[in-house]
Amino acid sequence: MTKITDVVDLEKQGEIAILMINNPPVNALSVGVRKGMADGVKAAMEDDSVKALVIACAGRTFIAGADITEFGKPPQGPGLEVPFGLIENGPKPVIAAIHGTALGGGLETALVCHFRVAVPSARFGLPEVLLGLLPGAGGTQRLPLVVGVEKAIQMIATGNQISAQEALKEGLIDEILEGDLVTGAVAFAKKVLAEKRPLRKIRDRREKVEAVKGKPEVFAEARKAFAKSRRGFEAPQACIDAVEAAVNFPLEEGLKKERELFAKLMMGSQSAAQRYAFFAEREVAKIPDVPADTPQIPINKVGIVGAGTMGGGIAMNCANVGIPVIIMEVNQQLLDKGLGICRKNYENTAAKGRITKEDVEKRMALIKGTLSLEDFSDVDMVIEAVYENMDLKKEVFGKLDKICKPGAVLASNTSALNINEIASATQRPDFVIGLHFFSPANVMRLLEVVRGEKTSKSVIATSMAFGKRIQKIAVLVGVCRGFVGNRMLAERSREANKLLLESGSPQQIDKVIFDFGFPMGPFTMSDMAGLDIGWNKATSKGATLRDRLCEAGRLGQKTNAGFYDYQPGNRTPIPSPLVEKMIKDFAAENRIPQRTISDEEILERSLYPMINEGTKILEEGIAIRPSDIDVIWIYGYGWPIYRGGPMFYADLVEVKKIYDKLVEFQKKEGEVWKPAALLEKLAKEGKGFKDFRR
Template sequence: MDDLVTTKRDGDIAIVTIDNPPVNALGHAMRTELHAALESAKTDNDVHAIVLACAGRTFVAGAEIKEFGSDKALADPNLPGLIALLESIDKPTVAAIHGTALGGGLELSFGCHYRVALAGSKVGLPEINLGLIPGAGGTQRMPRLVGPERALDIILSGKPIPVEAAHKDGVIDAVFEGDLVENAIAFIREKAEGGETVAHIRDRDDKLAGWKDDPNRFDAVIAEKTKKSRGLDAPIAAARAVKATLTMDIDEGQKFEREQFVKLVSGDQSVAQRHIFFAQREATKVPGIGKEVKARTVKKVGVIGAGTMGGGIAMSMANGGYDVAILEMNQEALDKGLDRVSKTYDISVKRGSMNEDAKAKRMARLSGTTTYGDLGDCDLIIEAVFEDIGVKEDVFGKLDKIAKDGAILASNTSYLDVDKIAGFTGRPQDILGTHFFSPANVMKLLEIVRGGKTAPDVIATALEVGKRAGKIPVVVGVCHGFVGNRMLEARSAEAEDLLLEGATPAEVDKAFRDFGWPMGPYQMSDLAGIDIGWRKRQARGERAEIADTLAEQGDFGQKTGKGYYSYEDGRTPVPRSETQDIIERVAGEKGVERRAISDEEILERTLYPMINEGAKILEEGIATRPSDIDVVWVYGYGFPVGKGGPMHWADQHGLSKIVERLEHWGKATGKDVYAVSPLLKMLAGEGKGFADYQKERA
């Protein structure tokens, strides 16, 4: 086996290089070799300065996640020990960062006196995305570099920062073009020969001075920056650890941080969030789409429809670097759509997440047309027209005539039969569904619907385009509603009866928020627009008495100021007596005797049918694996990430309990939605979970 760490000399400079492909993760074997190499360089009198570098495509990209929960994760030499060793070296040290220095990788660099980076690289502390906080001093050293407020922003965002921005913040000391190691050697030689070395981060406190006189002032900062982290433990733990820099010395602070980290590692939320992290990776492994299947070349994308959905899709494609042609039926609608896109980008510029130059580049990629023939040179065309099979037939009939050979034609449908849509063309192998979620320029999930005749390279192309556009793609099969909306219908099957039997919209929504959802189903319905579901039910000859009564009187939700709730200030939901009058009138007409309904019953009659439907989807092969369903629900529907998605949560909650209560409610209501899936019943009977099912089928 090749050495994971090597040391070379450039005169009196030692270059310690980590080489642990693919991402130089901080596994135990690598930590052991690195400790020995640093100890040797420390005690070598002929070494006057040290460069810590990495081979391959990146600096240390983080901890070895696969070791989490094992003895190796915390075994000596651990990461805090490596950092302490670096800080004990009185010779100038510099970390030479390229690619990414994330999590433990950035924390490791904090042990050095200096950090230099290759232009275009990124650094960050993404532990929050795994339900964790930095566990090797990141919450203690970052505030000493950039101040506690900025440090908390960086830690809570979990997002990588370009090194150019990190240089301005003070995280990086210099950014270089060209050969990074050569520049790092020259940089540290100058420091060594000059005889002056900055203090280690642990010994700096100038960025904390303004807060230490009254640390409790930082509580208001914490409250503001964690207000969107409802129900999650890690953001609160991170904020407390950052505040510790104001009330404790660094050794006490690191001990406090480590205690929080160890507690979170074994907690249910981090287990769930790590499950979702790996589930995203797993979702890209699609049966029949191996590495030998090459994606088609996509340079130009056509989007049919410049409305909210079409405009959002066009923005996603432009953000991914594609040229985009948007088709509308008339110039007025086209101009309105392009203006909406421009104003949406303006919001990003105002917030500081995009500059004017970036906006200009994206807008330059967009063009408009009112003629189908102008899409003839597109490599991929996505329609975002009204959800009606007749409308889709008309669109795909026209596309079949004008699209070039090999062009991929995609339907942004949330329910309709993709195989039927493919039948409207003479090229079914080139047809698939691309179900974006609204607003498409923001929402991460992309359900890629694989038709019965969809070619493998079409799926490979959709996966590649989705990733480049910043989406999290999950491939699903053809059925009504696919994975997400099919399960949503099951979750909603008892929604009206819960209200008729005694629950109020506010009570149902509170039960959902207490579970961890960002909002409940009735507030969500008001936000999306009650009229959307009403029009779908009209097309299908169905009726939901309460919702449709509201819609028929023009109460569409937040956009009209009235729906299930009233919105006196335009956005805050207030329980509405008129809605309650409708509920009680309909209950009386149906002879329903109203009663008190507990939060437990609300969740049993909404979440349990959803889990059950997920099991049926697995039986039918619509989803490849349970974790794919979890990714769909976390990133498309707001299922609490701290619970890991519906199928993961079901395993933790207990499948036998879910089966027992499904059977109970099936008898009590007589509804088909409670008919227990054979797969769910089998797993519960064998004492297994969906995770076991996935492992057995891997």
């Protein structure tokens, strides 16, 4: 065996050479791998005793992509084109032997080989689009030639992976091998030699794309579909451009086009935002004063109080990963209703083919109902999801404290209430924590883990690990009204309501927010959630526009009328002349002059107060890092990932510009616009949130 570099070896089994890559954890294409591949392939090609070469990887996977820590840094060592050229244009057959996942540059490596074999569990994909990029080492040019245009666009522009079975069917691999992969790949190489099979260069295989050559309508159609399913994202569109080039141009020209498109995406703000978000999502697990080795409480059974909207969803999260749950309600009817919704949700998922009918039964069997809190004596963690009412929550926690075993974690799903006050109802405030799920709880990825004054480090570590186990992105935050997400949202809502009275147009405000990339604007969102959340019919005196809408029976989508009108059974908002008049009257009564407001002003007044509040949240230590705030907004509120989250966006706009605007609005509108001290400091120093350190 010859060591080529620290991470690449070359060995020989008779006439067959094996280039073995060993770059844990995922055999990323770092400089040592690229150099090792270039030198190793060259050595094998020059060695007359070698007749064929197998490329394989040690550890848990084939090459799973580029080394993204090298992104944005000056290139080192050979680029991929060097080993790729040696492989594809070399005189000897090269076989990629694939296990685990061949992703990104890994799949591109396999595509320059003449043959590909894989184990049955192998998976294949080009996920670059998920980082706002496209496969930049020939993936967009070679994949269409081997699987056809439709499949290639599907894979490249979504980043979705395919299985070995599908890869075989599509012609992406030549054989699925049972047993030891390298042994099988060597045997396959011998077979290729014995049968004198010609070298099958993908670059020369154009039969699958001939039919769409010179047919721009095929690509126009794809662009339209992706403009809808990936609204606002630039990279999927560029992926389609690249595939079109693969069809219409010879390889060298297509590769040039791919490089140009890649460079443009790499320089753009969307990819920067998506790469930032990728790291931000991983950073949230790091808590400065709670080291990774902090002892955790084993969670083998969870109790949930309240089987309403949130309780049911939370129970499903646990059952999905095999954690037994007991869920308590105040009466049988509500309990049955809650459990029935869980079952219905599972059955819908099964109907879409995402889980089996057996999975539905298995998961439902893990969720037991009860009418008595006494049944919670053996649970390791309770998640309370009763109405948002402090007295009720304190009563429940007081009872839980007496019933639950010592060492059990007592968590509340409150959206805004003070965790310290809830904890004060128990004799174990160190075991009390907030676990703030987002609605629908079985779908939304975010979990705000709210640390109380007395919450122990072990309970924090346990809760963060629990969040990960139930497949959430858990972000640690501190206690304040609304925590991070809802506290910032309140700023946007306040300003949206003012803008509404000044502009008279919910549709203009909603459109600006929708076009920015959110799933919907604030008024469509209110209509969906219901305008009567927190509204009290008995005490309502028409003091706000919302009061008046509710008093008029306009409670949102559920009554087919809210800020907008709705056709029964249809959720498309229709502008309402009646609401327009109500806004006009309300503004007149309150002496609020109406005027035409620019989209730019709407955007600034919607987002800058949020950024200012986010800065205060950082100052107060409620969030650990600016990027934690961004993760919360991306995964809890639909902030477009290609804009990186509010704090990343602030840097993009420039903190100084935001500061100046806040000062301008402060002069006109008063103290709610006062810039946070930290924002002022950063602006005056010409810095951004990327420079923020505690």
